[in-house]
Amino acid sequence: MRSANCGCSLTTSGPPDDVLIDLIVKEVRTALRSPVADRSATRLTLPSSSAYPTIPLGVSNRHIHLTVTTFHRLFGEGVAFEEMRPLYQPGEFASKHTLTIVGPKLRSIPGVRILGPLRTYDQVEVSLTDAVFLGIDPPVANSGTLSEAAPLTLVGPNGSVYLEQCAIVASRHIHMTNADAAQLGVSDGDLCKVRVAGVKSTVFENVLIRTNNSWRLQMHLDTDDANAANVRDESVVEFLGKM
């Protein structure tokens, strides 16, 4: 666990500093909370008021992908895998099914949703905050790359499985078509930088470009990244270009 090592009081700063800081914080928070022009954008937005193109953001909470075999082991042989609601990417959906995940500290996180369709592998995508809580050390990896993934126990209503290599922290990535990529001057596999504006403005590096002509343009950040930048789902990021 992280240690509590911050004695951050500003006991020696005088009133003028406090007033100035209050003003700065207030200004920045007001700016952050004002409507963003491109908030509803669902496609690439080329530079206008901003110096950079903007891309819609999706924040990924912890979630699970399962094979049909593992699904039936956890939920029962006769149980159908059912959709709850579609996701932003065509064909992807949140299922009606959730599991409890348990790590080596024997702490559990309940209600972790299985996303569909069912896959050819079992995978749990967690944030590093989750990993510290659970007591695992997962790699930062792309979905489906499980050679160094961490172990977890998954508990369902019909049984449990211990998966030796299932947990990863998903790499930051952007889904786009080849046409989007051409417009942005990038190719599949490139590593790029994006910026989130605001009071906790942050530049995320090593963002992987993934192209597929069936995808909608969308940046994916996990909850640690999103919370660090104080940004909500359905916002936008600025695309700063290749690393």
Place this chain on the structure above:
Amino acid sequence: MRSANCGCSLTTSGPPDDVLIDLIVKEVRTALRSPVADRSATRLTLPSSSAYPTIPLGVSNRHIHLTVTTFHRLFGEGVAFEEMRPLYQPGEFASKHTLTIVGPKLRSIPGVRILGPLRTYDQVEVSLTDAVFLGIDPPVANSGTLSEAAPLTLVGPNGSVYLEQCAIVASRHIHMTNADAAQLGVSDGDLCKVRVAGVKSTVFENVLIRTNNSWRLQMHLDTDDANAANVRDESVVEFLGKM
């Protein structure tokens, strides 16, 4: 709560991409895990192999500051406020005392440590991840700036208090002496940028410079920022300069 909105499988990528991605990920992880030359630095390190000065990093877990009045109300009149261990900044310490904090969703976080010395205000510093869990919407603010702080209930062994304005997400900041500031070309109150290298390399903007000649040079990030950048306590950050 954040929604599970990521259907991030790379089902359409062929083997060549996967091999390449594996190689990239392995290289970057190896680089990340190799010893950092300046890891043990406790003072400003001027450019050598890196193009930028490096600054020691301290990661701040959630913690509490209390007045003597509130401390006695929660722990009992005759109870002494006792030090457990010193912190990095001179005079600051982790106390032996912890509380449970409870938000409006009636979810609680136990074992939140009180840092000393006792203050002239009651304050709870949380991450945005904590805030989402607790169901509060705290401002990003500097320690001691509580005009927009969120409410929480604090529960101790001798009673509880409901504090209308106590919870903040602490601003990113760097403690330094005036000599350090002069060497870095900055002044108290400046907003700067720092970078954390690694597989999740990240540039943190709006980092406040705080100067006091009794302080040791140290950057403070909360656990969301640190986990987003996949960086541990006792690492270093690169100082990129003013915003």
